[in-house]
């Protein structure tokens with residue numbers, strides 16, 4: 001049953017509802033790509049697809065508007081798939097179930113995909129709006145933004161003509177974004193020996209759950225709990241105090257999400273089990289005191305499990321836990337020029353026990369300064385090297401430096417003021433937008449990023465504020481109408 005049809009702007013929400021039915025995790029964009037190409041064919045629009053799967057759909061200029069500068073509208077077609085562990089959802093085939101709550105649209109148990117489904121929906125609404133009068137509009141839909149930006153990274157600058165680009169992937173109505181941070185991944189791999197567990201012991205499964213998580217860029221400064229850090233602290237303390245053995249430790253999921261859950265199985269001498277449980281009771285109080293109201297739903301639970309066959313040998317356990325305890329997480333520096341802008345940060349995103357006695361630790365670094373991004377990555381690397389890990393860095397992506405003289409900024413600011421009677425804020429963002437990569441390829445392209453208000457992106461709490469979708473639509477369509485002719489300012 002349709003739940004979004006009564007919302008406005010009608011076309012945007014009805015396309016959004018359609019998109020919610022299409023599975024589109026990063027690197028699994030086949031179905032949404034097919035949908036977009038069929039959409040172009042059904043609406044007799046020119047379409048292009050490049051070798052990595054990016055798609056361009058073209059709205060021809062309205063009669064009399066042929067001389068207007070061409071504008072590229074850009075969104076990404078993939079989404080982050082995060083769900084609560086107890087919520088069944090097959091990301092390759094199940095639709096996202098939306099519902100309305102207090103003026104917001106959200107999803108049952110999963111990410112909503114308004115990041116960036118609402119951008120896609122706005123593009124489709126513009127491509128089919130017969131009332132709108134605009135110059136040539138090129139709608140660019142990139143693949144794989146969320147897991148490496150390989151779509152933007154492999155974009156051919158000749159794929160589109162426009163030299164003004166409006167990115168539809170930011171999440172704050174009332175804020176115009178004119179810059180973003182660059183980012184990179186640092187991945188550590190630790191090899192260990194498995195040894196037989198002592199059969200006369202107890203085995204306990206410790207779970208850290210209920211944290212808020214959040215986007216590792218936009219929300220890194222909020223001080224939310226990190227399940228991997230909390231679990232490392234528990235395990236290292238129990239190792240030092242009670243000599244526990246570790247069977248496995250898995251926490252976190254996606255590289256660009258602050259980890260919300262972690263699980264570890266430990267083996268303990270059964271004469272110490274009671275003391276260990278008491279220590280955990282005490283720690284629960286400590287951590288609630290530290291995080292306070294920021295993490296009201298944090299849960300640390302312990303259950304008895306059957307004793308597993310193996311543990312990791314003590315030396316690797318100690319090195320692993322010390323490395324995770326020492327590994328930086330959170331804000332490293334604030335911008336000296338732009339107020340309230342995080343300059344450099346790092347996210348300890350996940351730890352996974354894999355086959356072949358291998359432990360994989362994934363971290364991501366962001367900064368508006370290239371050199372600081374590399375320095376943050378080097379700090380993480382140092383920690384991991386001390387633990388005997390092998391460390392690799394991804395190439396990463398560059399930031400997008402603000403241009404306060406930008407024409408599209410001026411147009412968007414003026415249009416906003418006329419429409420809503422107030423000045424919008426103009427900011428840079430501590431997150432990656434594809435704009436940094438696009439700018440590297442198309443030097444001089446004039447860009448801005450706008451969007452409706454989305455909260456909790458990359459978590460099952462993701463939601464979009466309904467009223468701001470209308471404002472986003474009004475701003476976008478007015479701006480498109482206000483684009484000057486070529487050669488004019």
Ligand SMILES: [Zn+2]
Pocket residue numbers: 076115116145169
């Ligand atoms: Zn996005």
